[in-house]
Amino acid sequence: MGAFDQSPRLPVYFLSHGGGPWPFMGGEFRSHFDWLEASLRDIPQQLPAVPKAVLVISGHWEEDEFTISSGEKPGMVYDYYGFPDYTYQISYPAPGSPQLARRVQELLGESGWAARLDAERGFDHGTFSMLQPMYPFADMPIVQLSLKRSFDPAEHLRLGAALAPLREEGVLIVGSGFSFHNLRLMGPGGTAPSQAFDGWLRAILLQPDPAVRDNALRQWLKAPAARLAHPREDHLLPLMVVAGAAGNEAASCIYGEKFMHAVYASSFGFGLPGLHNRFDRLAGEAVV
Numbered sequence: 001m002g003a004f005d006q007s008p009r010l011p012v013y014f015l016s017h018g019g020g021p022w023p024f025m026g027g028e029f030r031s032h033f034d035w036l037e038a039s040l041r042d043i044p045q046q047l048p049a050v051p052k053a054v055l056v057i058s059g060h061w062e063e064d065e066f067t068i069s070s071g072e073k074p075g076m077v078y079d080y081y082g083f084p085d086y087t088y089q090i091s092y093p094a095p096g097s098p099q100l101a102r103r104v105q106e107l108l109g110e111s112g113w114a115a116r117l118d119a120e121r122g123f124d125h126g127t128f129s130m131l132q133p134m135y136p137f138a139d140m141p142i143v144q145l146s147l148k149r150s151f152d153p154a155e156h157l158r159l160g161a162a163l164a165p166l167r168e169e170g171v172l173i174v175g176s177g178f179s180f181h182n183l184r185l186m187g188p189g190g191t192a193p194s195q196a197f198d199g200w201l202r203a204i205l206l207q208p209d210p211a212v213r214d215n216a217l218r219q220w221l222k223a224p225a226a227r228l229a230h231p232r233e234d235h236l237l238p239l240m241v242v243a244g245a246a247g248n249e250a251a252s253c254i255y256g257e258k259f260m261h262a263v264y265a266s267s268f269g270f271g272l273p274g275l276h277n278r279f280d281r282l283a284g285e286a287v288v
Contacts, residue, residue, distance in 0.1 A: 004103065004169035008048040011271035012160075012167065012246050014175040014239040015040070015130050016255065017059075020080035021087040023132040032260050039255035039267060039279035040133040046254075046272060052170035053097045053141040055104065055163070057242070058126035059177035059235040061146040066108055066115040066159065069144040070101035075122035092128035097141040100171060104145060104163065111162035126176040145241075151233050153218050153240045160244020167271075173245050175238025179266045180229050180259075190263040193225035198256075198264035198282070200224050205243075205251040205268055213251075217243055239268075246270035256282035 022033045044050075060079050061067075074096045078088045101117055108115040127144055134140075145163075148155060163173060179201060180194040200223040204216040217240055220226060220233075230236045252275045255267035264282060269275065277283055 004052060004100070004166070004171065006168055007052070007170035008168075009271065010047060010049070010051060010167050010170070010172050011249075011269050012173045012175075012242045013043065013254070013267065013269045014177065014242045015267045016178045016265045017126050017130040017176045018178075020083050020125055021078075021090055021129060023129055024087060024090045025084070035257050035279065035281065036255060036259075036265075037133045040130060042279065043134050043254070043269075046269065046275065047172070049170070051140065051172040053100045053143060054131065054135075054172045054174060055100065055143050055145060055166060056127045056131075057145045057147065057173075057175045057238045058124055059147070059181075059238050060124040060126035061121070061144060062149050062234060063116070063146040064149055066113050066148055067118050067121070067146040068101045068104050068115055069096060069119075069121040070098050070117040071096045071119040071121065072098060074142070074144075076128070077122045077124040079124045092123055092132055092138050094123070094131065094135070094138040094140055094142045097143050100141065100143045103166070103169075104143065107162050107165065108159070111158065113159075113162075130174070130176050147234060147237050151237060153220060153233075153237065156237050156240035157214055157217065157244040160241040161247070162244075163241070164245045164247060167245065173242065175242035177235035177238040179236075180263050181235035182228060182231055185228065185263070186260065187262050190228075191258075193228035194263040194265070196224035197226065197229035198266055199285075201266065202253060206253065208250060210246070210248050214243060242268075242270065253277050253280045253283065256280040258282070
């Protein structure tokens with residue numbers, strides 16, 4: 001399987017995807033996501049070309065070995081609980097891309113991973129909740145790539161580097177997680193630890209030396225409030241993949257707010273020179 005045709009080099013993103021099926025809901029709960037939604041809707045306008053497909057590394061899919069969704073018409077994975085009944089019938093009917101799945105498998109094989117294809121895997125909410133605002137017509141081909149249960153940050157950084165050629169083949173690489181993910185502290189109790197961790201994350205991502213950045217990500221457990229921010233690193237590891245794919249390119253903060261008036265949350269893009277960070281409400285705050 002050969003590469004996709006060459007295209008303008010696309011940026012890469014680590015996105016905080018929000019809770020459950022929020023884009024399909026209304027009312028007060030839905031209103032908490034207005035600022036996040038605005039930032040997601042803006043992303044297609046940031047790109048130098050329309051992608052041919054999107055590759056999502058979702059914090060909601062873990063396997064013993066890297067696994068790639070390869071179905072032509074993926075279904076849905078309702079990986080949340082406690083939401084209204086109708087949210088378990090929603091659909092995001094975007095097509096898959098077996099061609100891209102095989103290309104990802106090829107790239108991983110060249111780097112020494114025996115990646116597996118999964119034709120049955122559907123879209124989890126780490127994928128459809130983020131892509132519904134970005135591509136509301138569900139017409140963009142989507143492939144998902146799992147995390148590896150080793151949760152080794154260095155391995156996931158190397159994974160990102162292996163995927164980097166896709167950026168010049170028209171594939172938008174997105175890591176979908178959340179910069180703070182402790183469901184027990186998604187209220188006032190999470191304010192201090194999320195602020196501390198978000199400050200560290202911004203400091204290491206927005207500084208100019210990619211070697212310093214990647215070394216800090218490998219040692220993320222040394223960050224302030226690391227385990228309070230991420231009791232499990234499933235929602236942080238997609239950032240490692242994205243940073244690996246970014247290479248030497250600098251990061252920009254494309255979204256930031258005190259989510260639900262309680263916890264600090266951010267999203268980042270790499271390879272976006274000169275982008276005005278108009279969706280970052282936390283810009284200028286002192287790093288703690």
